[in-house]
Amino acid sequence: MLNKYARAFFTRVLTPFAALLLRLGVSPDAVTLIGTAGVMAGALVFFPMGEFFWGTIVITIFVFSDLVDGNMARQAGISSRWGAFLDSTLDRVADGAIFGGFALWYAGNGDDNALCAVAIFCLASGQVVSYTKARGESIGLPVAVNGLVERAERLVISLVAAGLAGLHKFGVPGIQVLLPIALWIVAVGSLVTLVQRVVTVRRESAEADAAEAAAAGPGSGTDR
Numbered sequence: 458m459l460n461k462y463a464r465a466f467f468t469r470v471l472t473p474f475a476a477l478l479l480r481l482g483v484s485p486d487a488v489t490l491i492g493t494a495g496v497m498a499g500a501l502v503f504f505p506m507g508e509f510f511w512g513t514i515v516i517t518i519f520v521f522s523d524l525v526d527g528n529m530a531r532q533a534g535i536s537s538r539w540g541a542f543l544d545s546t547l548d549r550v551a552d553g554a555i556f557g558g559f560a561l562w563y564a565g566n567g568d569d570n571a572l573c574a575v576a577i578f579c580l581a582s583g584q585v586v587s588y589t590k591a592r593g594e595s596i597g598l599p600v601a602v603n604g605l606v607e608r609a610e611r612l613v614i615s616l617v618a619a620g621l622a623g624l625h626k627f628g629v630p631g632i633q634v635l636l637p638i639a640l641w642i643v644a645v646g647s648l649v650t651l652v653q654r655v656v657t658v659r660r661e662s663a664e665a666d667a668a669e670a671a672a673a674g675p676g677s678g679t680d681r
């Protein structure tokens with residue numbers, strides 16, 4: 458949903474910045490790589506220490522690189538398959554660091570095995586949600602569903618909650634409860650999204666196989 462409605466707004470806002478980077482000779486790939494490194498540093502340095510406010514600030518500064526890199530590539534007319542691969546692959550790395558950072562906090566001083574497990578579930582289910590689309594598309598299906606909780610939702614829900622929960626360290630009482638609530642929402646939302654995508658791929662693959670079999674005649678079949 459955010460991908461559909463917020464992307465146009467951020468494209469307008471970030472286009473001048475993307476143009477400036479291009480004029481300075483920065484490449485889209487460099488932005489993709491530096492953005493991912495910044496997200497990883499914010500998540501894996503600050504979150505395991507329980508510094509959720511500062512971790513979220515660092516991540517927020519760098520995570521928008523994911524919208525800038527593609528914008529730069531499109532403006533410069535150099536969008537490429539390699540760029541698409543690099544962008545999506547490093548998205549998975551950044552997401553792993555964010556939810557891994559939460560899990561490390563709960564496994565350590567956060568001292569809550571259940572929430573550690575929920576954070577690990579968010580990490581794994583988010584990766585599988587993205588994989589369903591990538592694998593479905595690789596076998597020639599449209600995968601015409603995005604689902605309830607895409608990557609943008611996973612990031613916004615968990616980072617807004619983490620940023621606010623971090624205000625606990627500045628003396629705001631009780632606010633740290635927002636992070637567990639957000640992790641539960643992302644976990645359940647990712648599970649629903651996974652089911653939505655699997656059901657869609659199941660239907661689309663049955664339709665595609667039936668159409669192929671009808672076209673090829675009896676006794677035909679293909680492995681993918």
Ligand SMILES: CCCCCCCC/C=C\CCCCCCCC(=O)OC[C@H](COP(=O)(O)O[C@@H]1[C@H](O)[C@H](OP(=O)(O)O)[C@@H](O)[C@H](O)[C@H]1O)OC(=O)CCCCCCC/C=C\CCCCCCCC
Nearest residue numbers: 459460463464520523545587607608609612616617620621
């Ligand atoms: C005193 C207050 C303290 C509180 C501090 C809070 C600070 C702010 C907190 C959070 C900000 C979070 C911002 C997160 C922005 C995320 C932007 C982003 O990178 O989105 C990526 C997304 C997807 O891009 P791609 O197309 O490159 O990726 C594809 C996608 O990953 C697919 O995954 P799948 O969905 O399948 O799982 C893959 O399949 C595919 O491979 C991959 O290519 O981009 C978008 O979706 C674009 C829309 C971005 C919308 C951003 C909205 C930000 C909104 C609000 C932030 C401000 C919040 C302020 C909070 C203030 C609280 C008081």
Ligand SMILES: Nc1ccn([C@@H]2O[C@H](COP(=O)(O)O)[C@@H](O)[C@H]2O)c(=O)n1
Nearest residue numbers: 485486523526527530536537540541544
């Ligand atoms: N280093 C890069 C990064 C991205 N691209 C192209 O942009 C598309 C992704 O756009 P976003 O707005 O989601 O960043 C991607 O599919 C590539 O076509 C690129 O070429 N090089």
Ligand SMILES: [Mg+2]
Nearest residue numbers: 523524527544
């Ligand atoms: Mg990008």
Ligand SMILES: [Mg+2]
Nearest residue numbers: 523544545548
């Ligand atoms: Mg991306």
